[in-house]
Amino acid sequence: MDAQQALADLTEISSQIEAAVVFDDKGTVVGSTLTDGERFAQSAADLLAAAEGLKTGDSPLTQLEIATGEGSVFVVRDGKTTIAATTAPAPTVGLVFYDLKSALRSVKPAPKPRPKPAAKPKPKPAPKKTAAKKPAAPRTRKKPDAS
Numbered sequence: 163m164d165a166q167q168a169l170a171d172l173t174e175i176s177s178q179i180e181a182a183v184v185f186d187d188k189g190t191v192v193g194s195t196l197t198d199g200e201r202f203a204q205s206a207a208d209l210l211a212a213a214e215g216l217k218t219g220d221s222p223l224t225q226l227e228i229a230t231g232e233g234s235v236f237v238v239r240d241g242k243t244t245i246a247a248t249t250a251p252a253p254t255v256g257l258v259f260y261d262l263k264s265a266l267r268s269v270k271p272a273p274k275p276r277p278k279p280a281a282k283p284k285p286k287p288a289p290k291k292t293a294a295k296k297p298a299a300p301r302t303r304k305k306p307d308a309s
Contacts, residue, residue: 165193165269172247172265178258180233182247184269192243192269206237206246225259238262243269 163171165184173179173195184193185203196202213226226237230251236258237246245266249258 163268167193168265168268169193169195171268172261176258176261178249178253179247179261180249182245182262182265184243184245184266186244187242202246203244206235206244209235210237210239210244225263227255227259234258236262238266240266245269 169182169184172182181195181202183191183196183199183202183206185191185199185207189200189203189207191199191203193199194202209228210223210226214223217223222239224239226235228235233251234249234253234255235246236249237244238259240263243266245262247258247262
């Protein structure tokens with residue numbers, strides 16, 4: 163499913179999500195519910211970068227929530243793809259993260275065209291082998307029994 167369809171499904175099933183954007187690790191927006199999705203994607207990427215500097219441990223940051231009195235910003239990253247969303251105040255945090263992760267999983271990257279392998283020449287069929295004929299055995303006559 164493409165990112166735009168995934169976001170349409172997300173906003174339809176999750177009443178808590180007000181706006182959302184999907185972007186790649188280079189900041190390219192692949193889907194957005196906003197007219198200025200690039201600006202929101204850049205802000206979400208900046209939030210992730212700032213949080214990366216504060217986190218403990220070696221594993222990469224995969225989810226983030228920023229809560230204010232006016233609402234929350236959620237960011238979920240899976241590999242090179244990230245989804246960010248805004249909500250009203252006091253959202254059900256676990257449910258929002260679940261919905262965002264589900265939407266992100268449904269986004270499939272555009273398949274890269276595979277180069278076609280060079281056509282191999284068809285091998286010539288092997289000549290059919292015919293069974294060698296055995297030379298005929300000499301005929302012998304049976305002698306009648308003298309009984």
